Amino acid sequence: MSTEQADVVIVGAGLAGSIIAYQLGMAGVDVLVLESGPEIPANRAQYLERFYTSTLKTPEAPYPPVTSLDTPRDPANENAPRATIADLILGWDKPAISYLVQKGPMPFTSTYERVGGGTTWHWVGTCLRMVPNDFCLKSKYGVGVDWPIGYDDLQSAYCRAEAEIGVAANVADQAYLGMTFPEGYSFPMHSIPLSLVDGSFVTAVTGQMFDGLPLVVSPTPAGRNSQPYAGRRVCAGNTNCTPICPIQAKYDATVTMNKALATGKVKVLYRTVASKVTVGADSNINGIEFIQYQLGDGPVTGTGVAIGQRYVIAAHAIETPKLLLNSVSAAWPKGVANSSGQVGRSLADHPIYLAWGLMPEGKAVFPYRGPLSTAGIESLRDGDFRSSRAAWRIEIGNEGWNWPATDPYTTVADFIDGANHSQTNPLPPALKPQQVLYGTALVQKLNDLFIRQFRIAFLVEQVEDDPDHPTCYIVPSTEYKDRLGIPRPEIHYDLSKYTKEGFKQAKKLATHIITELLGAVELTKPLTPGTFTYDNEPYSFQGAGHLMGTYRMGDDPTKSVVDKYQRSWDHKNLFLVGDGVFPSTGTSNPSLTIAALSFQAGDTLANDLKAATVEVLANLPWQGTGVQINGLVPRLARCVLGLWCASPEGNWVDGKGNPNYIAKFGYTLMGAAEGALIGRVGDFGIPFLIGDLAQIPAGQQGELQLCINDDLLGLYGAGLKDNLGALTVRVEFGTL
Amino acid sequence: MSSDLQNFIGLSSALTGIPADRLAPAIDQVGLPPIFLEFITPRITPDVLNALLTQYATMAADLEPPDRIAQAVLMDGAQPATTQTARAARSIMKLWLLGVWYQPYATGSYKSTDSMVVSDQAYINSWAWKIAQAHPMGYSEMFFGYWNTTPPSLEDYTGVPASGQQGALS
Numbered sequence: 001m002s003t004e005q006a007d008v009v010i011v012g013a014g015l016a017g018s019i020i021a022y023q024l025g026m027a028g029v030d031v032l033v034l035e036s037g038p039e040i041p042a043n044r045a046q047y048l049e050r051f052y053t054s055t056l057k058t059p060e061a062p063y064p065p066v067t068s069l070d071t072p073r074d075p076a077n078e079n080a081p082r083a084t085i086a087d088l089i090l091g092w093d094k095p096a097i098s099y100l101v102q103k104g105p106m107p108f109t110s111t112y113e114r115v116g117g118g119t120t121w122h123w124v125g126t127c128l129r130m131v132p133n134d135f136c137l138k139s140k141y142g143v144g145v146d147w148p149i150g151y152d153d154l155q156s157a158y159c160r161a162e163a164e165i166g167v168a169a170n171v172a173d174q175a176y177l178g179m180t181f182p183e184g185y186s187f188p189m190h191s192i193p194l195s196l197v198d199g200s201f202v203t204a205v206t207g208q209m210f211d212g213l214p215l216v217v218s219p220t221p222a223g224r225n226s227q228p229y230a231g232r233r234v235c236a237g238n239t240n241c242t243p244i245c246p247i248q249a250k251y252d253a254t255v256t257m258n259k260a261l262a263t264g265k266v267k268v269l270y271r272t273v274a275s276k277v278t279v280g281a282d283s284n285i286n287g288i289e290f291i292q293y294q295l296g297d298g299p300v301t302g303t304g305v306a307i308g309q310r311y312v313i314a315a316h317a318i319e320t321p322k323l324l325l326n327s328v329s330a331a332w333p334k335g336v337a338n339s340s341g342q343v344g345r346s347l348a349d350h351p352i353y354l355a356w357g358l359m360p361e362g363k364a365v366f367p368y369r370g371p372l373s374t375a376g377i378e379s380l381r382d383g384d385f386r387s388s389r390a391a392w393r394i395e396i397g398n399e400g401w402n403w404p405a406t407d408p409y410t411t412v413a414d415f416i417d418g419a420n421h422s423q424t425n426p427l428p429p430a431l432k433p434q435q436v437l438y439g440t441a442l443v444q445k446l447n448d449l450f451i452r453q454f455r456i457a458f459l460v461e462q463v464e465d466d467p468d469h470p471t472c473y474i475v476p477s478t479e480y481k482d483r484l485g486i487p488r489p490e491i492h493y494d495l496s497k498y499t500k501e502g503f504k505q506a507k508k509l510a511t512h513i514i515t516e517l518l519g520a521v522e523l524t525k526p527l528t529p530g531t532f533t534y535d536n537e538p539y540s541f542q543g544a545g546h547l548m549g550t551y552r553m554g555d556d557p558t559k560s561v562v563d564k565y566q567r568s569w570d571h572k573n574l575f576l577v578g579d580g581v582f583p584s585t586g587t588s589n590p591s592l593t594i595a596a597l598s599f600q601a602g603d604t605l606a607n608d609l610k611a612a613t614v615e616v617l618a619n620l621p622w623q624g625t626g627v628q629i630n631g632l633v634p635r636l637a638r639c640v641l642g643l644w645c646a647s648p649e650g651n652w653v654d655g656k657g658n659p660n661y662i663a664k665f666g667y668t669l670m671g672a673a674e675g676a677l678i679g680r681v682g683d684f685g686i687p688f689l690i691g692d693l694a695q696i697p698a699g700q701q702g703e704l705q706l707c708i709n710d711d712l713l714g715l716y717g718a719g720l721k722d723n724l725g726a727l728t729v730r731v732e733f734g735t736l
Numbered sequence: 737m738s739s740d741l742q743n744f745i746g747l748s749s750a751l752t753g754i755p756a757d758r759l760a761p762a763i764d765q766v767g768l769p770p771i772f773l774e775f776i777t778p779r780i781t782p783d784v785l786n787a788l789l790t791q792y793a794t795m796a797a798d799l800e801p802p803d804r805i806a807q808a809v810l811m812d813g814a815q816p817a818t819t820q821t822a823r824a825a826r827s828i829m830k831l832w833l834l835g836v837w838y839q840p841y842a843t844g845s846y847k848s849t850d851s852m853v854v855s856d857q858a859y860i861n862s863w864a865w866k867i868a869q870a871h872p873m874g875y876s877e878m879f880f881g882y883w884n885t886t887p888p889s890l891e892d893y894t895g896v897p898a899s900g901q902q903g904a905l906s
Contacts, residue, residue, distance in 0.1 A: 051874055052856035055836055070850075193884040226880065237883050240874035368870035370883025398883065399873065408864035412833050416826050418816050436816045438806040438829070440753035443867055444899040446833075447890050450868035 002304035004269065006032035007609055009288055009308035011274045011323065013040075014118020015591060016577040016598040017314035018257040019164065023602030025263030026633045027610050027733055032306055033257075033268040034290055036080040036319075037115035038064055040254045044244065047121075051244050058085035059122040059545065062244045063113050065296040075099040079293040079483045080273055083111040083318075088543075092529050100318075101477040101490040108472075108493040109530045110349045110543030112316060116270060117254035119316070119545065122242040124372050125223040125250045126589040127167045128393070129158055132178040133382045134586030137463070141387040143498060144463045145583040148555045148564040151179070154596050156735040159185065160634070161595035162221075165251045166229040168192050169221030176218070177382045189226045191219045192235065195398045197365045197454050198375040204517040205377065210509050216379040217396070223251035223591070224371055230255065237370040239399055250371075269306075275486055277311070277327040277336045277574075284573045285311045285336070291484045300484065310573045310605055314598075317347060317547035317580040318474055322489045324551070324576075326476050337551070337568040337576065342561050346549035347472040348462040348585045351495060351530070351541035353392070353503050355510035356404045356455035357520040358427065364451040367400035368408075374398060380509075381587045390461040390502025393587040394509075400453035403542075404527065411449055415442055423523045424449050454520070456513070458506035459544055461587050465496040468559070474550060495541070500534040507539065546590050551576045552583040566601045573608075577601050603734035606633075612731045616677065616706045618644035618723035627704045627731045629681050629696055636732040637679055637704070639692040644725030646675040646710040647717070655692040655727055657709055666715040668707045676709040677727060690729075695736050704731060740789055744773045747792040750802035751809065751829045754863055755895040759832065766857050772831060775854055779839060779846055780824040788821050835862035866893040 008024055010017045013035035021031045041047065047062035054061040056069055065078055067086040074096060075081040087098035092107040102108060112119045132151035137144035159182065161167075168189035171181050194202070198217060205215040224235050235249040245252075260266040272290045280286035288311060292302040313320045321344035325335040337343055359365055377394035385391070401407040401422070411422040418436040419425065425434050437445050464470045471494040476487035495503075507524075514522040526540035533539070554560025557569035566581055568574040577598055579590040614625045629635060639655030650658055657676030663669060668678045669687045677690040682702025688694065689709075696704065706729060711719045748769075749756040760769045777785055788809065795805045809825045811817055816826070823840035831837050835858035839850035853859050865872045869887040890898040 048874070049856055052859045053853045055851050055853055057873070193881045195883045196886070234880045236876045236880060237878055238874050238876040239871070244874065246874055246876075366869060366883075366887055368865065368868045368873065369878075369887065374883070400868070402873065408868060409834055409836070412864050413830060413838075416829050416833075433814075436811065436814075438751055438753065438810055439803045440896045441803075442829075443753040443890070443894055443896040446864065446867045447869070447894075447896075447898055450864075450870075 002302060004032055004304055004306045006030045006267070006306070006308050008032070008310045008312060008605060009034065009306040010312040010314055011288060012118065012314035012316070012319070013116045013253070013257055013268055014314060014316070015120050015253040016594055017118070017312065018253040018260060019595055019598040020312055020314065020577065020602045020605065021266045022256050022260035022263070023599065023633065024606055025260045025265035026630065027606040029265060029606060029609055031260070031266040032308065033266065034272045034274050034288065034306060035116050035268055035270050036273040037113070037270065039268070039270040040116035040257060044246070044248065047244055048246055056086060057243065059243045060084045060086070060111060060113065063115050063121060072097050075482060075488065076480065077297050077483050079271070079296055079298070080114045081482055082114045085111060088529055095480045099488060101480050101488050103490060103492050106493050106495060106532060107529045108347070108349070108491045108543070109541065110545045110547055112318070112545065112547060114319070116268065117252050117257065120252040120591065122244060123252070123545070123591055124241045124589070126373070126395070127162065127165060127169070127221040127223050127592040128378070128588035129174070129179055130586045130588050130593055131382050133386070134584065134588070137386065137584050143387065145467045145552065145554070147583050148553055154593070155180070155182065157596035157599045158592065160599045160735065161592055163188055164256060165223040165592065165595060166225060167221050167223055167592070168226040169219065173219050174221060176216070176378065187221065189229055192222050192224060192226050192371060192374050194219060195370045195374050197367055197398050198396055200359065200363070200365050200454070200518065201375070201377070201396055205513060208517060210380060210512070211383065211385050211505070213383050214379050215377055217375050218378045219375050220373060220395075222371065222374070225249045235371060239368055239370060239372060241372045273484055273486065274315070274323055275326070275484065277313075277323060279329065279332055279336060279571065283571055285571050293484070297483065310575065310608060312575045312577060312601070312605070314577045316578045317550040318489050320576060320578065320580050321474050321550045322476055322487070326487055337561055337570050337574060339570050340558055340561055342552060342559065344474045344550050346464060346467060346470040346552060347474050347491065347493065347547070348549040350459040350544040350546045350585060350587065351462060351499065352544050353458040353460060353506040353510065353539070354404055354455060354527070354542050355458070355507070355514060355522065355524040356401055356453070357514040357518070357522045357524070358424065358449065359452040359454060360519045365454055366451050367398055367453050368402070368450070370398045372397065372399050388498070388501065389505055390463055390499045391587050392458040392460045392502055392506055395457045395459060397455040397457060400450060401455060404455055407453065408446070408450060412446060415445055423525070427521055428523070456510060457542070458510065459587055459589070460499060460502045460506060462585050463496060463498050465498055471496070472549070495532065500532065500539070503539050503541070504534060504537070507537070544589070546579065546585070548579040548582040548585050548590060551580040553581045554583060565604045566597060567604065575601050575605065606733035611733065613640070614706070614729050614731065615726050616708070616729055617726045618646065618708045619720050621712055621720060622680070622705045622707045625704045625706060625731060629700060629702060629704050631699045631701045633733060634698065634735045635696040636734050636736065637677070637690045637694055637696060637706070638730045638732055639677055639690070639727050640730045641728035642726050644675065644708060644723065644727055646708055646723055648722055650675060652725065655690060657691070663709050664716070666711055666713050668709045668712055672709050674709055677729065678707050678709045680705050693736070741770055741773055743789040743793050745769050746796055747788060747805070747809070748828060748832055750792065750805040751825055752832050752863065753896055754832065758895050766861055768858060768861060772854070775837065776824070776828065776831070778844065779837065780820070780827070781843055784820050784824050788825060791821070831858070833862060833864045833867070835859035863894065869893050
């Protein structure tokens with residue numbers, strides 16, 4: 001058994017793990033990352049080739065281990081298996097096929113990756129913020145669970161996440177439903193142009209209402225380059241954000257992990273599966289045991305334990321609780337971090353109501369072009385209706401019927417074979433005859449159908465009817481293991497009445513938009529395996545790949561797993577990050593919020609380990625703090641204790657100084673209050689006001705120096721000589 | 737005498753409606769026709785291939801129009817024919833349009849449920865995407881923002897005019 005040591009041990013090299021590793025690396029913290037899957041490839045050619053040659057072009061198609069319908073795999077023989085679409089097709093409830101041991105009553109239909117870079121390899125890139133009321137569902141609408149933080153608490157972290165990911169959007173388009181932005185803020189890149197499909201929706205819905213609320217099409221903020229950004233190319237509209245962007249115009253976490261590695265402080269162990277978290281007598285975590293392999297279905301090649309001062313589990317809403325619950329011990333019989341009993345509970349997704357149709361004859365919208373989605377109807381993400389039914393956002397797709405009907409494959413085969421799986425041979429209400437076409441008539445018919453296809457997806461908020469007794473949860477299977485002998489996730493999944501009512505309203509609006517506003521033929525039909533009946537109507541739902549819940553944050557240690565800093569209530573040196581901390585799902589695709597929260601967790605960790613506390617004397621000029629500012633990591637200076645005075649006549653003041661005396665020429669910082677705390681970076685840095693708390697200006701490098709705002713040169717009297725007192729200042733990581 | 741390759745291209749054009757000089761351009765950097773021909777030969781069997789190519793060559797020599805040839809190969813009256821040649825022909829059509837080979841019947845070690853993408857180039861150059869006036873998902877040669885404008889015409893993409901022409905005029 002080997003031992004690996006670092007200041008911080010992170011499990012998972014996906015979005016959250018990469019951002020935290022990068023933040024800590026820049027802060028001078030030694031980081032070790034344990035990643036269950038293979039390394040980030042030097043280029044994406046091999047993944048791309050696997051996509052091109054795969055008959056089953058699912059989100060998982062490019063990534064290892066290979067999935068296909070021809071030869072079902074046995075997850076018991078794989079070292080780091082994951083949920084796949086092939087599992088859902090071949091037997092979602094058959095553990096001999098499906099990695100997730102699904103107990104129903106409904107199938108959990110979302111999937112994820114276990115590779116370096118995580119599931120951001122195949123995210124669509126949607127970077128919506130949560131709307132303010134998403135954080136207070138319980139207090140505002142009496143349902144679900146409140147977050148311990150609000151929109152404003154995430155404002156600066158959202159901005160940092162948007163910078164790291166590289167989000168293309170315009171503020172004017174995004175300031176709806178109470179969302180605000182800092183004054184003068186602009187996104188890193190201008191918005192992505194709308195598609196012709198979007199344009200048809202703008203024309204159809206503008207001025208229309210639903211449930212007393214307006215229907216408004218908004219350009220979708222996207223982690224996708226509308227101009228060269230961070231050394232990556234501009235989007236070329238490959239219409240393939242999922243499963244793989246061929247040119248990395250769309251952000252993925254490998255971008256951040258590569259920057260983390262470049263700090264020289266971060267090390268990643270790939271094909272290294274965390275198997276158990278161990279707890280010391282002081283309740284702190286004292287190690288994470290791991291198992292290593294070389295080939296996906298090969299033998300174990302090593303075992304070890306990773307030891308650090310702090311531990312971060314960033315393995316999302318299924319693998320994280322699996323690890324915690326697999327870590328039971330005599331002292332912690334419910335597993336690690338689970339005194340509340342909430343670990344693994346409240347598993348959620350954004351179950352999707354998928355609807356599709358064919359535009360009227362002569363009304364071409366030319367799908368299969370552009371990013372997968374460039375706009376949505378976001379105006380119904382919040383409203384009084386949330387007291388009785390789930391909200392949703394509507395994503396407008398640019399990929400025709402690729403999702404609902406696996407086109408172009410299905411329609412092509414229909415007109416060659418004389419079949420009607422696409423429902424276009426013939427279009428309803430006719431049932432026959434089914435045409436068999438060839439030659440130019442085939443080309444013309446297919447063209448006429450393809451260029452009129454569209455689909456919309458309602459991402460429905462998932463809320464438990466009784467959040468204290470959730471019906472959706474994950475526990476480790478007592479029966480089924482992977483090749484390493486680790487118990488696999490056993491999933492229990494259902495949709496609440498509240499959520500189903502959201503589906504009912506989604507269906508109503510979808511049909512209204514498709515048939516009445518667009519004048520199109522609707523072809524929506526239930527798709528297996530995610531089906532249910534509600535109010536005597538059949539429905540089906542698709543997985544969004546948004547795995548949330550299972551270790552929620554909160555104010556109450558008996559009802560939540562982590563506090564608002566994402567720190568375990570039970571183990572002070574353990575952080576659980578990613579969308580498992582979400583107490584409620586809202587309707588926004590979660591990645592941007594995951595990234596924002598990861599920046600905050602990175603700050604907290606860096607402050608735990610590297611924040612400096614210094615004393616600044618009133619009677620001395622510029623004093624070095626010993627803290628080197630690198631200009632990259634955002635830093636704060638915070639006055640935590642003490643009083644001082646700048647002259648015998650002046651009052652004793654804190655870092656804010658005396659507002660009645662404004663500093664004159666020759667003072668440390670002319671124009672600021674006398675006696676205020678002033679900082680500068682390096683001997684020749686431009687002085688800036690700290691007061692009791694300030695952000696250290698970005699972009700400057702050197703030692704942070706501090707000084708009282710006073711008559712430095714003795715131009716007006718005794719200068720500093722008659723000053724008294726001192727302040728204690730904490731130099732932290734973070735943003736205001 | 738036409739070669740097997742020329743007959744295969746001619747037959748493919750009659751079946752799919754895509755002009756022969758687009759399936760096999762004079763300057764062909766990819767060269768799918770010989771790859772496809774070699775790929776399908778064992779899968780449909782040389783006998784069935786020979787029957788298909790002979791049927792095509794005979795009718796082409798009689799100056800039968802392409803649609804008549806396709807109809808003769810594919811149809812049994814108004815219904816799709818169930819002969820091996822017809823089933824093989826339908827798989828050839830899907831191969832050109834989708835880049836995927838759907839094994840039409842069991843023969844040798846090939847099972848009737850087999851399907852595979854013949855190669856990355858077979859996918860990238862498959863015709864369904866051009867028929868949609870688009871590009872294969874995951875292979876765009878266009879530039880940022882193109883999705884905001886009307887594409888070139890179907891005729892530009894395929895050589896076949898649309899039934900009700902839509903798209904930018906060429």
